[in-house]
Amino acid sequence: xxxxTQPNSMESNEEEPVHLPCNHSTISGTDYIxxxxxxxxxxxxxxxHGLTSNVNNRMASLAIAEDxxxxxxxxxxxxxxxxxxxxxxxxxxxxxxxxxxxxxxxTHLIIQP
Amino acid sequence: xxxxxxxxxxxVMGMTNKKSLKCEQHMGHRAMYWYKQKxxxxxxxxxxxxxxxxxxxxxxxxxxxPECPNSSLLNLHLHxxxxxxxxxxxxxxxxxxxxxxxxxxxxxxxxxxx
Numbered sequence: 679x680x681x682x683t684q685p686n687s688m689e690s691n692e693e694e695p696v697h698l699p700c701n702h703s704t705i706s707g708t709d710y711i712x713x714x715x716x717x718x719x720x721x722x723x724x725x726x727h728g729l730t731s732n733v734n735n736r737m738a739s740l741a742i743a744e745d746x747x748x749x750x751x752x753x754x755x756x757x758x759x760x761x762x763x764x765x766x767x768x769x770x771x772x773x774x775x776x777x778x779x780x781x782x783x784x785t786h787l788i789i790q791p
Numbered sequence: 792x793x794x795x796x797x798x799x800x801x802x803v804m805g806m807t808n809k810k811s812l813k814c815e816q817h818m819g820h821r822a823m824y825w826y827k828q829k830x831x832x833x834x835x836x837x838x839x840x841x842x843x844x845x846x847x848x849x850x851x852x853x854x855x856x857p858e859c860p861n862s863s864l865l866n867l868h869l870h871x872x873x874x875x876x877x878x879x880x881x882x883x884x885x886x887x888x889x890x891x892x893x894x895x896x897x898x899x900x901x902x903x904x905x
Contacts, residue, residue: 710891721795721881721896722834729891765833769891776822776841776887779894781833 682766687786690756698751698785700766705746710769713740713751714779715762722765722781725751761789792817797882797897805905806872812900814865814882823865824894825857826881834881840865841887872904 683701690696702711712727726733726740728749733740739752753760765784769777795816804810814823821842826834839847840859854876856868865882879901885894 712893714894716834721883721898722894723896724893727891727893763833776824776839776846776885778824778836778839778847779834779883780836783833 682768682782684764684766684782684785686783687788689788689790691790692758693755696753696756696760696787696789698753698764698766698787699748700750701748702766702768703747705768706770708770709746711740711742711746711749712767712769712779713738714765714767714781715760716765716784717759717762725764727769756787756789758789758791760787762787793895795882795884795895795897797880797900799900800898801901801903803903803905804869804872806874808872809868809870811869812867812880812882812902814867814897815863816884816895817863818884818895819862820884820895821862821887822885823859824883824885825865825867826883826896828879828881828899830878838867869902872902874904877902877904 713725714722716722726738728740741750763784763786765781798813823840825837828834836849837851838857843859854871858866879899881899882897883894886892
């Protein structure tokens with residue numbers, strides 16, 4: 679799987695927007711960009727994913743660079759509940775089987791009240 | 792129901808014990824996964840089941856034995872574990888055949904080997 683690079687940690691204030699970057703310079707044309715997060719003492723949960731266009735859902739927005747070598751997860755108004763480790767993952771799957779997710783180190787997001 | 796249920800939540804076992812971790816989902820997902828997560832580390836893939844058949848074993852020691860008795864259940868049988876096997880064990884499931892699908896994770900079983 680292509681590799682992703684994320685900052686080890688980021689800090690933000692409550693009720694402010696948060697931009698979490700991810701570099702994936704070796705991304706292939708068919709890789710989807712997925713984001714998951716893991717809150718303390720919980721299993722990972724899906725946040726959002728995209729291929730080429732920017733994506734929005736109720737949790738976040740995903741901005742994908744035109745060359746697809748980087749992406750940014752945007753939390754529009756962070757709350758204390760958003761404090762978690764955020765993982766940027768590329769899914770390069772072909773065929774009919776299951777591939778599993780390969781987690782990198784992720785970004786530890788700290789939210790200050 | 793978009794839930795993956797893992798039991799037990801906590802487990803303490805001796806190195807000579809045999810125990811099993813259980814995972815259940817009712818979303819009709821035909822892919823199921825076991826992950827191991829050590830403290831302050833990302834989850835590591837252990838096993839992947841596709842249509843109830845083992846499709847990926849990430850060189851996991853034989854003291855971990857997975858089983859998928861049907862499309863809703865996934866077990867992980869544990870025998871003769873070592874203290875370094877203490878970790879959070881996560882189960883996940885997803886649809887098959889789609890690159891743009893999400894995986895659902897359980898809350899995990901926190902295993903302590905004494």
